[in-house]
Amino acid sequence: DADVTQTPRNRITKTGKRIMLECSQTKGHDRMYWYRQDPGLGLRLIYYSFDVKDINKGEISDGYSVSRQAQAKFSLSLESAIPNQTALYFCATSDSGQGNSPLHFGNGTRLTVT
Amino acid sequence: AQSVAQPEDQVNVAEGNPLTVKCTYSVSGNPYLFWYVQYPNRGLQFLLKYITGDNLVKGSYGFEAEFNKSQTSFHLKKPSALVSDSALYFCAVRDQTGANNLFFGTGTRLTVIP
Numbered sequence: 665d666a667d668v669t670q671t672p673r674n675r676i677t678k679t680g681k682r683i684m685l686e687c688s689q690t691k692g693h694d695r696m697y698w699y700r701q702d703p704g705l706g707l708r709l710i711y712y713s714f715d716v717k718d719i720n721k722g723e724i725s726d727g728y729s730v731s732r733q734a735q736a737k738f739s740l741s742l743e744s745a746i747p748n749q750t751a752l753y754f755c756a757t758s759d760s761g762q763g764n765s766p767l768h769f770g771n772g773t774r775l776t777v778t
Numbered sequence: 779a780q781s782v783a784q785p786e787d788q789v790n791v792a793e794g795n796p797l798t799v800k801c802t803y804s805v806s807g808n809p810y811l812f813w814y815v816q817y818p819n820r821g822l823q824f825l826l827k828y829i830t831g832d833n834l835v836k837g838s839y840g841f842e843a844e845f846n847k848s849q850t851s852f853h854l855k856k857p858s859a860l861v862s863d864s865a866l867y868f869c870a871v872r873d874q875t876g877a878n879n880l881f882f883g884t885g886t887r888l889t890v891i892p
Binding site: 697764766772 | 812824875884
């Protein structure tokens with residue numbers, strides 16, 4: 665979905681390095697999410713934000729942090745990367761609603777930690 | 779606790795034949811149910827959702843899904859498969875209280891054989 669842009673598309677980094685993944689959206693949605701995808705595990709929620717002043721942990725937040733710089737921007741940081749954080753990372757957005765609004769995903773960032 | 783099961787990692791079907799991708803769920807109370815599709819090197823795309831009402835839900839690209847409350851299932855179907863339907867399909871659920879986030883299954887890879 666071109667309305668949700670993730671940068672970079674691919675990143676290779678070394679163990680112990682700090683890395684930031686960025687997400688921006690033009691959909692005007694309040695809610696933003698970070699997921700990671702691993703083969704055989706589906707998507708797991710890392711962090712989510714319902715507005716600029718709201719940050720919440722997901723099911724696998726350890727080792728990650730986020731920043732909601734504006735309604736349109738939501739970045740994910742790995743403070744000290746480790747190999748088991750090698751995965752495909754997705755940013756997603758949704759509008760506020762009754763919980764039945766679908767998510768809109770970016771094209772993902774493939775992160776490799778060596 | 780919420781959970782989603784996609785019992786088949788892989789489904790193969792001949793082009794022109796009907797296809798079914800299975801999904802069962804567990805949630806407290808009434809569910810919101812979703813199907814997403816992922817093509818190579820892309821993010822997930824929303825296909826359809828069930829909120830309430832008619833148990834047969836129609837979505838994008840000719841897909842439909844049938845909600846069965848007694849069997850806690852939400853199987854994805856299409857009457858006639860196309861080679862271009864080959865992709866990874868994810869079922870997702872959340873409860874209608876809004877207390878929990880969307881929970882994804884592990885995905886089913888559909889291959890349509892020409």
